[in-house]
Amino acid sequence: MKRIAVLGSTGSVGTQILQVAERHPERLQISALAAGRNLSLLIEQAKQFRPTRVSVARAADVERLQSALAGTGIRVLSGPEGLAELAAVDVDLVAGALVGSLGLEPVLAALRAGREVALANKEVLVMAGPLVLREARRSGGAILPLDSEHVAIHQALAGHPREALARVLLTASGGPFRTATAAEMARATPEQALAHPNWEMGPKITIDSATLMNKGLEAIEARWLFDLEPDRIGAVIHPESIIHSLVEFVDGSWLAQLGIPDMRIPIAYALGMPDRLPLPELKPLDLVEIGALHFEAPDAERFPAFRLALEANRIGGTAPAVLNAANEVAVQAFLDRRISFPGIPEAVEAVLASADFGPGVDLDEIREADRLGREAALRVIEDSACS
């Protein structure tokens, strides 16, 4: 039995983790649940899975949760301290499904406690890859992929010696604006940007997929997960989202991992490792029905966010943390209708152009880079609103 703590249990990834756990009660036991503000769903989950602890974002919600869970013996925690305590509980696996920079400290707490962390929350590795890996090495913890592209690479690499690897190629659906003109993208509304063609995900990653920032963040994530130099990580647009990523070997051989676009598949892989957990309820992949798989190069003109993330990856140090902070602020400003869709990469580019970067090896420095990146992005957005 694998005991699991789920950070972000009420989100898109979190709820799908619980679906996989519900399907395999003989293998997976949910021991702790952390959520933000969706109390009714968290209460429902807690009553169903009976974890030892739950945590919520606000201290003000603790009383309501305690009274809803009275008699269950479930401890209720709150805030960043609650998240950190919950992340370090005695479990076999911590599933990191929070969104954005919020996930960094709980993941570090889990690693310090020697836990294995299956990480969907890519922003953690983007901000602090070297620090996260150092904590994992120091404590005997480990980071496993949960993002579908990285789960694909993990499978393609399995059993191959390191020297055999030439490069990895991440696939991207291209998002809702793959075929849109620059003028159409300039007028894009949050509703249009949130209408992803293949995946149902939380709002932040859906906007990141529409700008292609998500693919850039995944390139940085791949660097740390698989110890790859930035120039050995590429990306290709693949609108059908059937191939989830590929690995090229030195002999010219390629291995790809295929499956329908359903996050429960990579989740089951990460939770079940080293075994495969059956998911018979999923629609089988029918290649004949699909007929053809297509590939395109990412368009750097219309999707500058991808290039910006690759540049930050090459610069290294605190550059990816600054990029991530500016992007989080800009995505929220777009969702709040304060900037246009192209305003997202514009704000990130302006912040990167004026920032100084440090080596990015300790937590205080990363926190500071995150703070400065956010402040700078807010200034850029305010200035663009005034001009």
Ligand SMILES: NC(=O)c1ccc[n+]([C@@H]2O[C@H](COP(=O)([O-])OP(=O)(O)OC[C@H]3O[C@@H](n4cnc5c(N)ncnc54)[C@H](OP(=O)(O)O)[C@@H]3O)[C@@H](O)[C@H]2O)c1
């Ligand atoms: N969705 C996907 O298919 C997918 C695929 C690959 C990777 N990812 C990555 O996985 C991560 C999660 O994505 P998602 O789409 O699942 O996001 P999401 O649906 O927005 O879920 C975010 C989760 O974080 C919780 N949360 C937010 N603020 C919190 C706080 N202050 N304290 C505690 N919990 C808080 C939310 O709780 P409440 O809702 O209760 O407020 C929710 O459970 C992202 O980094 C994303 O890039 C997602």
